[in-house]
Amino acid sequence: MDFTSLIRDALPTFASNITQDRSNSSTHRIVETLSPLFGTQFNPLFKLFMIFYDLAGSRLSRFGLDPAFILTIFGFAWALNRIWAQIYVAVCGAIRSYFTSNIQISSNDEIFNHMMKYLSSQPSMVNSRFLTAETWTRSAWEDVDESDLLTTKISADGSGIFLNFSNQEAKAPPRFTPALGSHSFYFEGRWFKLHRKQETLYDEASANRGGAQYKDKETLVLSCYGRSPKPIKALLQHAKEQYYADHNAKTIVKRPGTHNMRRFGGRHSWQTVANRPVRPMKTVVLDAKQKIQVLSDMNEYLHPATPKWYANRGIPLRRGFLFHGPPGTGKTSLSFALAGVFGLDIYVISLLDPSLTEEDLSSLFNGLPRRCVVLLEDIDTAGLARPPDDLSPLAETDLLLASSSASTNATTTPTTKEDRTASEKDKSCSSEVNVEVTKQIAEIARGLRRLMGGDPGAEKKGISLSGLLNAIDGVASHEGRVLIMTTNKPENLDTALIRPGRVDLQVAFTNATQEQAKELFERMYEYDFHPGSTPKTTFASIQEEGISTVDPSELTTPTIPAGGYGQEEKTEEKRTSTKEISDIAAQFASKIPPGVFSPAELQGFLLKRKKTPRKALQEVGAWVEAMVEQKRSGGRVITVQ
């Protein structure tokens, strides 16, 4: 297509004159010479350019300016810019290679979180123009003033003011972190460059399982001037310290991560699920002797000199505890309190988790840090029993014992030798029958599963005893950790699991004794004052008790005694009230039948009367009666709460 003729037709006559007049200028000649070099497809473009050039030229020449000169200036500027860009890239590359240090951090690593938290708290970063907003959920124990998040509502009858959290999500601010790209900031007077980048990787393992084929991975590159990475290391250390600063009085609770996380193995198999305040040891009501025994055992084991002692004697460095007893008696509470005392993170695995496989278990044990508490919950219920079709001699013995004890209970004790022989024969017959019956039941169950289209091998999934033992004492187990296993049914445990070396100390938890009931009561109403905080339970409220409803003002503003909390006044008040509480506690305990209620049940009762100890004392009789009746009948409905 001939553009020149086209435009000549389209443009006014003066434009076509201009194009004709200038068609012999030097610029035209240059363009005509250059155009074959760029290929024929650019010809229309060149021609279009020349039209505009001629149009502009006719106007510029009126001011005495040569368009060819301006064009040359532009050409030079462009060339200079290109050369400068090349030089800049080369110089920057040289500086980066020879005069800066870099450290890369992958988003798979915890340091990434430390750095993000640090950066999100830096004013220079928060005020940056390129940010990423993240929804940030704080834990219930984070010390953040949330008073501005609250709105209050007058109740329907206008009688009280209650806190209202309906708007908290709307008002909670997001966290701002540097967006993808380059940023700079100062730390201790030194300039740092941060480059946040993201790449999408092909995830073969996931793709093979039919999962997502690609996953995003972020990387932070921290750089600073100088040939030593020390300043960056100091920055990372600072970020880590800041991250853990508020963790000092907290216990970090970790649980197995999602299935995807577990695939990575190692530390990535675990995820932090809570960061809660340390549970004081005194809040766990347990026989003092037992407490001291566990504490001193753990203390000795965790001593820095212990690994050498174990190594010199060829003993594997590990320590196992078995906490057994009825539900709600404090097994988990003691484990958390122990982790708090020794400042260790606690890694909790429930063997009831149906998604947990043996491979997961060993990879989880592989990912344990050097020192930690591992809490293996409910080890009796974790499908440790082998499938009935490959009953081991051990399981058979259990069955024999169970059936023999059943028959012993069912019959009167034989007195004569003949009777005994006959009875033994009966027992052995009956146990054989029991084993046979168990096998038949298992066979029927498998057949049914097959009929319903289920997986016939399904019952073999989960954690087998050997899988658990491998995880506990195989190479995967990280030496140095404290293993606490809890169970409600110690009698169901395989002896192999609790042999010395795997379980070194057993702690029995029981339902509350009267002494423990008294301690629980005192703990519930103890003076709750610590410097810098407003007391939650006040003795004014104890004196005021007897009223059947809670004063709404107590819900929003704690009652402060007249004259404030003067030191002497506080001590005096504390002394009197502690004595009073102790008396009420003794009366309360005398009404609790020993060994009937778990501490959790007593705690539940007291919690409902947490500001009114006298009321608790008045009502405990009726509660005990109703609960005993409920336990006797096996009912689930609680009539007195």
Ligand SMILES: Nc1ncnc2c1ncn2[C@@H]1O[C@H](COP(=O)(O)OP(=O)(O)OP(=O)(O)O)[C@@H](O)[C@H]1O
């Ligand atoms: N001995 C105790 N001292 C103080 N509080 C206790 C005690 N036992 C139970 N509690 C309270 O009861 C609740 C449940 O306790 P915990 O989870 O420790 O019991 P558990 O024995 O681990 O129960 P489960 O066997 O069902 O896991 C907790 O809130 C805890 O504070």
